[in-house]
Amino acid sequence: xxxxxxxPYDLAVVGAGxxxxxxxxxxxxxGLGVVLLDASAHTxxxxxxxxxxxxxxxxxxxxxxxxxxxxxxxxxxxxxxVRHLPGHHVWSITxxxxxxxxxxxxxxxGSDEQPVRVRARAVLLATGAYERHLPxxxxxxxxxxxxxxxxAMLKSGLVLxxxxxxxxxSGPLLLAVASSLAAAGARVPALVEASGYLAYARHPxxxxxxxxxxxxxxxxxxxxxxxGVRLRSRSAVTAVxxxxxVEAVTVTxxxxxxxxxxGSGRRxxxxxxxxxxxLVPQIELATALGCATRTSADGTSALxxxxxxxxxxxxxxAAGETGGxxxxxxxxxxxxxxxxxxxxxxxxxxxxxxxxxQLRRRRDRMRAFADAMAAAHTPGPGWRCWLADDTDVCxxxxxxxxxxxxxxxxxxxxxxxxxxxxxxxxxxxxQGRMCGPAVACLAARDGAPEPPPERRPFxxxxxxxxxxxxxxxxxTAP
Amino acid sequence: MPTGKLSDVIVIxxxxxxxxxxxxxxxxxxxxxxxxxxxxxxxTTGAGEGNLLVSDKExxxxxxxxxxxxxxxxxxxxxxxxxxxxxxxxxxxxxxxEPGAAALRDFADRQRAAxxxxxxxxxxxxxxxxxxxxxxxxxxxxxPQDAQVMPALATAHLLRAAGxxxxxxxxxxxxxxxxxxxxxxxGVRTTRGEVHAPYVVNAAGAWGGELARLAGVELPVRxxxxxxxxxxxxxxxxRHKVYAAxxxxxxxxxxxxxxxxxxxEGTPAGPVLIGASREHAGFDRTxxxxxLQRLAAGATALFPVxxxxxxxxxxxxxxxxxxxxxxxxxxxxxxxxxLHACGHEGAGIxxxxxxxxxxxxxxxxxxPPLDIGPFDPGRF
Ligand SMILES: Cc1cc2nc3c(=O)[nH]c(=O)nc-3n(C[C@H](O)[C@H](O)[C@H](O)COP(=O)(O)OP(=O)(O)OC[C@H]3O[C@@H](n4cnc5c(N)ncnc54)[C@H](O)[C@@H]3O)c2cc1C
Ligand SMILES: Cc1cc2nc3c(=O)[nH]c(=O)nc-3n(C[C@H](O)[C@H](O)[C@H](O)COP(=O)(O)OP(=O)(O)OC[C@H]3O[C@@H](n4cnc5c(N)ncnc54)[C@H](O)[C@@H]3O)c2cc1C
Numbered sequence: 001x002x003x004x005x006x007x008p009y010d011l012a013v014v015g016a017g018x019x020x021x022x023x024x025x026x027x028x029x030x031g032l033g034v035v036l037l038d039a040s041a042h043t044x045x046x047x048x049x050x051x052x053x054x055x056x057x058x059x060x061x062x063x064x065x066x067x068x069x070x071x072x073x074x075x076x077x078x079x080x081x082v083r084h085l086p087g088h089h090v091w092s093i094t095x096x097x098x099x100x101x102x103x104x105x106x107x108x109x110g111s112d113e114q115p116v117r118v119r120a121r122a123v124l125l126a127t128g129a130y131e132r133h134l135p136x137x138x139x140x141x142x143x144x145x146x147x148x149x150x151x152a153m154l155k156s157g158l159v160l161x162x163x164x165x166x167x168x169x170s171g172p173l174l175l176a177v178a179s180s181l182a183a184a185g186a187r188v189p190a191l192v193e194a195s196g197y198l199a200y201a202r203h204p205x206x207x208x209x210x211x212x213x214x215x216x217x218x219x220x221x222x223x224x225x226x227x228g229v230r231l232r233s234r235s236a237v238t239a240v241x242x243x244x245x246v247e248a249v250t251v252t253x254x255x256x257x258x259x260x261x262x263g264s265g266r267r268x269x270x271x272x273x274x275x276x277x278x279l280v281p282q283i284e285l286a287t288a289l290g291c292a293t294r295t296s297a298d299g300t301s302a303l304x305x306x307x308x309x310x311x312x313x314x315x316x317x318a319a320g321e322t323g324g325x326x327x328x329x330x331x332x333x334x335x336x337x338x339x340x341x342x343x344x345x346x347x348x349x350x351x352x353x354x355x356x357x358q359l360r361r362r363r364d365r366m367r368a369f370a371d372a373m374a375a376a377h378t379p380g381p382g383w384r385c386w387l388a389d390d391t392d393v394c395x396x397x398x399x400x401x402x403x404x405x406x407x408x409x410x411x412x413x414x415x416x417x418x419x420x421x422x423x424x425x426x427x428x429x430x431q432g433r434m435c436g437p438a439v440a441c442l443a444a445r446d447g448a449p450e451p452p453p454e455r456r457p458f459x460x461x462x463x464x465x466x467x468x469x470x471x472x473x474x475x476t477a478p
Numbered sequence: 479m480p481t482g483k484l485s486d487v488i489v490i491x492x493x494x495x496x497x498x499x500x501x502x503x504x505x506x507x508x509x510x511x512x513x514x515x516x517x518x519x520x521x522t523t524g525a526g527e528g529n530l531l532v533s534d535k536e537x538x539x540x541x542x543x544x545x546x547x548x549x550x551x552x553x554x555x556x557x558x559x560x561x562x563x564x565x566x567x568x569x570x571x572x573x574x575x576e577p578g579a580a581a582l583r584d585f586a587d588r589q590r591a592a593x594x595x596x597x598x599x600x601x602x603x604x605x606x607x608x609x610x611x612x613x614x615x616x617x618x619x620x621x622p623q624d625a626q627v628m629p630a631l632a633t634a635h636l637l638r639a640a641g642x643x644x645x646x647x648x649x650x651x652x653x654x655x656x657x658x659x660x661x662x663x664x665g666v667r668t669t670r671g672e673v674h675a676p677y678v679v680n681a682a683g684a685w686g687g688e689l690a691r692l693a694g695v696e697l698p699v700r701x702x703x704x705x706x707x708x709x710x711x712x713x714x715x716x717r718h719k720v721y722a723a724x725x726x727x728x729x730x731x732x733x734x735x736x737x738x739x740x741x742x743e744g745t746p747a748g749p750v751l752i753g754a755s756r757e758h759a760g761f762d763r764t765x766x767x768x769x770l771q772r773l774a775a776g777a778t779a780l781f782p783v784x785x786x787x788x789x790x791x792x793x794x795x796x797x798x799x800x801x802x803x804x805x806x807x808x809x810x811x812x813x814x815x816x817l818h819a820c821g822h823e824g825a826g827i828x829x830x831x832x833x834x835x836x837x838x839x840x841x842x843x844x845x846p847p848l849d850i851g852p853f854d855p856g857r858f
Contacts, residue, residue, distance in 0.1 A: 289765075412519075412648055414520070415516075415517060418519060421524045458791055461788035462789050463787070464707075464778050464785055464787050
């Protein structure tokens with residue numbers, strides 16, 4: 001295993017999306033020695049995706065608002081002393097006093113022989129989020145893609161998943177996805193949203209305090225109108241038709257609990273369906289270290305963070321979606337705040353009191369807005385009625401809703417963990433990232449589901465030969 | 479205020495051991511209520527492995543319990559659905575060098591005298607049994623009576639097999655025991671009310687000591703932590719349960735420090751399980767890189783092909799440990815009406831049927847199938 005020469009760093013930042021970039025740059029500009037690790041070959045994370053060179057996009061920024069913020073960060077990164085390590089998949093973080101060890105696999109898919117360990121006095125977790133999926137009959141048919149996946153494909157390869165694409169699910173991202181698909185030339189016959197957008201009206205204060213967000217929604221709204229996209233709220237895709245590929249979907253109205261209203265189904269012809277139900281914070285590196293979590297308004301687990309972005313474990317900080325899903329501007333503000341706070345803790349740089357006050361205020365305002373949005377898009381318990389007994393819930397292990405219901409009703413499972421033990425749902429390649437939220441809902445007999453504990457001691461699968469040498473090393477003294 | 483119909487016995491804990499007690503008690507005609515604060519198999523049973531071993535046990539009371547259990551498991555595998563994944567696949571213990579092999583042969587001789595089937599495997603025949611074993615090992619012993627089961631499914635199906643003689647109360651924690659003015663046991667108090675029965679079985683696993691304390695008696699059960707590594711699904715690379723000779727010494731050790739000797743086994747679903755470390759660390763779930771490193775190193779030393787295989791996850795559980803490595807099974811002389819069935823440490827899946835069988839005999843006043851003196855809960 002290689003240890004790099006300049007260790008330990010002052011700060012290791014995991015994730016080079018908006019939050020991680022902002023944090024790394026801010027900390028380095030205050031004089032810290034920073035290493036920035038990301039599994040991907042590029043900086044930018046989920047939001048600022050770069051087209052593959054062969055896609056020859058003339059203007060990647062056309063698909064992004066805020067590209068200038070990113071361009072600025074990239075320039076500052078290039079000018080800084082930050083060591084950027086792309087292609088580093090962090091599988092675990094451990095603490096051997098006085099420093100943290102960040103264990104990485106390298107290579108495109110983490111399969112290179114040589115594992116890397118990076119040591120640092122502080123760690124900033126900016127690992128973002130992954131998409132939440134709720135199963136429904138037909139969701140495994142070719143032509144059904146995730147909303148985020150469709151957006152990512154568009155941003156990095158500029159390809160469309162189909163020509164006539166229904167966008168469905170719940171959450172503010174659907175607006176962005178529908179408008180970029182339409183702008184790229186697809187027909188979007190309908191945007192199907194399970195909650196009522198009216199729900200936002202219950203949080204007028206948060207909306208009024210975030211004019212930028214409101215403007216963003218208006219821009220997307222206007223784009224949708226221009227492209228003739230029909231918005232159908234309080235509705236869901238409850239069936240997908242087609243034998244080898246999507247040919248049509250059934251869109252059904254929902255009651256307040258998201259239960260389908262009998263007889264209200266309407267068929268819409270399409271050749272692709274992009275679905276998403278918001279994002280789930282990716283926090284397993286933190287939970288493996290015992291960081292406290294909270295249940296967000298949308299029913300996902302997020303890290304509990306202090307006023308300056310520190311987790312409940314001293315020396316471990318987090319920013320961006322790991323503290324709750326909130327969008328790119330919040331991620332930028334939190335990243336910078338964390339970078340400054342780490343520098344202050346380690347005694348570097350001048351005190352940046354006024355900037356801290358400003359960033360904190362901005363963050364609090366945007367967090368309030370994010371919470372309001374999250375509450376509006378929480379899945380209603382009635383969504384379980386979308387599932388037929390033969391609908392696959394866990395795709396990796398091919399576990400149906402019927403099997404899960406049996407485990408709960410007849411075998412005595414009461415939570416996602418015991419459902420998994422009794423059915424194997426969530427034991428497959430994705431380790432429950434895909435089916436976890438759905439299984440937790442099905443396991444909850446009464447009341448709100450516990451979010452599945454984001455306990456995956458290995459953030460990515462690890463070759464046994466790498467594990468066999470991981471703790472061998474003597475501690476490198478700082 | 480009683481909540482629910484009368485029961486003859488209350489079993490606290492819906493793990494493997496509680497399920498076996500309930501099953502055999504119901505089979506003896508008793509009406510059983512099983513109470514668990516969580517899910518079926520949500521405790522250690524859902525956080526361990528399902529090795530049913532005779533191979534790792536010294537001649538003595540635990541081996542006798544294991545041999546009875548092995549017979550009962552064979553019976554149960556016929557009575558329960560195939561989904562419990564019972565596999566009589568046999569165990570193979572290997573030694574790295576000649577002194578190790580000699581010790582192994584000696585151990586096997588003594589086990590054979592106690593009725594265990596054990597077949598010596600010379601070095602040049604090891605690969606007939608396990609083609610992917612590392613070269614250069616000194617020899618081994620094959621134990622055809624070792625078997626495997628999927629613990630959570632076995633527990634759930636055992637509880638279901640007895641039909642309506644067993645009532646399950648899940649998500650309900652026992653917070654106290656009820657006694658009549660004359661001191662006789664009347665049942666338990668829970669977070670949802672009272673449940674009445676003249677007998678209570680403590681099958682609370684690693685939490686059995688806390689439960690005993692509710693009855694005012696001392697039972698020194700402590701958690702002994704273990705990690706298990708799970709690989710990606712593989713075709714059949716490992717055929718038996720395979721482990722290195724040092725394992726028995728680890729099992730028998732009372733030391734608090736980390737002990738690891740990997741037991742390697744394939745599962746019907748494909749992943750290979752590598753378990754398990756042993757250490758006293760309280761109920762702490764924090765990942766131990768040392769434990770994982772040693773498990774992985776042990777496994778790849780025995781099966782070099784596993785080196786490029788990826789570990790998908792790891793999980794941890796808490797074995798219910800008693801200082802003399804023997805479970806507490808039977809009536810508590812200090813608290814009439816209370817029986818214990820806990821403290822099986824790393825063998826509770828294997829020993830569950832015999833434990834349940836013994837408890838059912840105690841409850842119905844029958845003759846126990848073996849000498850239960852060594853398991854007397856009053857011995858501490
Ligand atoms: C389809 C889609 C559309 C969106 N549209 C908008 C929008 O219009 N407006 C808006 O405000 N927001 C939008 N967002 C949200 C926005 O992308 C996020 O808010 C933002 O990217 C969060 O930044 P982050 O730095 O927290 O995480 P991310 O951008 O997700 O970055 C996390 C980084 O961490 C890396 N990483 C994760 N785990 C590991 C690991 N174990 N080892 C190494 N690296 C790791 C990842 O590779 C990634 O680069 C959208 C998101 C999606 C998915
Ligand atoms: C890593 C590891 C590997 C192992 N491998 C093997 C193996 O290969 N073979 C083998 O035979 N054994 C193995 N074991 C040991 C085996 O798992 C245990 O001995 C066995 O599961 C104990 O079962 P139990 O029913 O006594 O306890 P548990 O399964 O823990 O059940 C006790 C139950 O009691 C409940 N409870 C506790 N207190 C209360 C209360 N106050 N009110 C209500 N309910 C309560 C708990 O919720 C729990 O469900 C392993 C253990 C570990 C940790």
